[in-house]
Amino acid sequence: MTLTHAPHSDVDLFVDDILYDPYPTYRELRDAGSAVYLTQLDAWALPRYDDIRSALRDWKTFSSAGIALNDVVNEILTGTVIAADPPEHDTLRSVLSDRLAPRALRDLQNDIAARADTLVETVLRKESFDVVADLATAFPMAVVFDLIGLPEAARPNMLRWADATFDVCGPLNARAQSALSAIGEMFDWLGTLDAKDLKPDSMGRAIFDAADDGRIKRESCIPLLAAYTSAGMDTTINAIANAVHLFATHPDQWDLVCADPSILPAAFNEVLRYDAPVQVFGRRTTTDVTVGGLRLEPGTEVLILYGSGNRDDRHYAEPDCFDVTRRPTDHLTFGYATHACAGQALAKLEAHAVLGALAKRVRRFELGEPTRHLNNVTRGLSSLPVLGFEPRVR
Numbered sequence: 442m443t444l445t446h447a448p449h450s451d452v453d454l455f456v457d458d459i460l461y462d463p464y465p466t467y468r469e470l471r472d473a474g475s476a477v478y479l480t481q482l483d484a485w486a487l488p489r490y491d492d493i494r495s496a497l498r499d500w501k502t503f504s505s506a507g508i509a510l511n512d513v514v515n516e517i518l519t520g521t522v523i524a525a526d527p528p529e530h531d532t533l534r535s536v537l538s539d540r541l542a543p544r545a546l547r548d549l550q551n552d553i554a555a556r557a558d559t560l561v562e563t564v565l566r567k568e569s570f571d572v573v574a575d576l577a578t579a580f581p582m583a584v585v586f587d588l589i590g591l592p593e594a595a596r597p598n599m600l601r602w603a604d605a606t607f608d609v610c611g612p613l614n615a616r617a618q619s620a621l622s623a624i625g626e627m628f629d630w631l632g633t634l635d636a637k638d639l640k641p642d643s644m645g646r647a648i649f650d651a652a653d654d655g656r657i658k659r660e661s662c663i664p665l666l667a668a669y670t671s672a673g674m675d676t677t678i679n680a681i682a683n684a685v686h687l688f689a690t691h692p693d694q695w696d697l698v699c700a701d702p703s704i705l706p707a708a709f710n711e712v713l714r715y716d717a718p719v720q721v722f723g724r725r726t727t728t729d730v731t732v733g734g735l736r737l738e739p740g741t742e743v744l745i746l747y748g749s750g751n752r753d754d755r756h757y758a759e760p761d762c763f764d765v766t767r768r769p770t771d772h773l774t775f776g777y778a779t780h781a782c783a784g785q786a787l788a789k790l791e792a793h794a795v796l797g798a799l800a801k802r803v804r805r806f807e808l809g810e811p812t813r814h815l816n817n818v819t820r821g822l823s824s825l826p827v828l829g830f831e832p833r834v835r
């Protein structure tokens with residue numbers, strides 16, 4: 442099939458209007474085909490659930506060397522865990538995989554739940570508050586900072602740096618270009634760190650220990666530190682903010698969670714399916730491959746549209762309906778297979794703790810106007826005011 446006969450679209454997925462609400466466009470892309478040529482990007486989108494899973498499973502054909510949708514940033518990310526293919530990928534990932542495994546995190550569970558409880562209690566004492574700043578950002582920021590053991594001096598810049606890390610993974614549009622300098626700043630600052638700057642027993646220290654033991658190269662330390670720090674912030678921040686937004690605007694679903702908090706993990710999976718905090722990453726084909734009868738040449742940039750796959754009615758019944766009884770454990774929000782999110786157990790622990798603490802205390806939220814935060818890759822809010830709330834009577 443020639444390009445002119447292939448399903449194609451002139452849409453730019455990264456303009457403001459579409460970032461505000463990409464779901465109608467995703468539907469058009471899914472209806473157009475298994476793989477859709479995006480004329481503006483000279484790249485192919487995979488919008489359907491099954492094709493996304495197949496591509497993510499096949500790292501030999503769909504290489505993470507194309508994780509960003511532009512060459513400049515793919516070059517910068519060379520040798521980082523998220524951009525590497527096995528066997529290099531597996532070596533880098535193994536450094537922290539034990540510490541982030543559900544078994545290891547079980548020891549942290551009580552501490553994280555207690556910290557979330559205290560934070561929620563304090564925030565609810567205010568007359569009004571902002572879910573994004575006061576809960577969704579404050580909590581992961583505190584937890585991830587402690588776990589990685591970063592020096593305090595990084596705190597004022599970390600959110601800006603993490604946000605920029607995702608922006609630059611999009612196409613090299615104005616949004617990505619203006620974020621590039623923040624990435625330089627982040628790598629320059631992290632580059633000044635040594636093992637002794639990171640808290641003893643922290644994940645950051647474990648990275649430097651791995652280099653001392655010869656398990657990874659010394660030059661891999663800073664990229665690994667950067668990957669875990671930025672991946673652990675905005676993703677979870679957006680997930681918690683999206684969750685409160687969805688529960689506040691779907692009170693019947695919140696009632697179900699409050700009536701039976703044991704469904705919280707399943708309900709949070711539905712939040713993640715419905716509004717994925719990471720909407721897209723790229724892959725680059727290494728060889729000729731056929732997707733849905735269409736031939737992609739080697740070296741083709743492919744967009745993995747996690748957020749679209751999660752709304753595919755070929756896979757989920759009534760996918761645009763937010764339904765906490767759905768139990769979509771197979772959503773694509775954490776990716777799948779080789780590069781499936783390394784921090785997903787931690788993200789769930791944090792979100793369950795905050796939402797559980799809210800479920801104990803809040804029956805109804807009275808929301809102000811939310812403000813969407815636009816980023817090339819992530820989906821979330823920059824503000825979600827709560828003007829008041831109806832407490833749960835216990």
Ligand code: HEM
Pocket residue numbers: 505508522523524534585668669670672673674676677680717718719722747773774775776777779780781782783784785787788
């Ligand atoms: C709700 C929160 C989160 C979401 C939605 C999310 C999403 C994702 C996605 C979609 C990927 C796959 C990328 C790919 O397919 O190439 C990924 C990978 C990754 N995530 Fe997360 N993430 C979250 C939280 C975290 C946290 C808390 C951490 C660490 C503290 C983390 C660390 C990583 C790392 C290191 C990778 C790269 C794994 C690899 O390449 O093998 N993530 N994440």
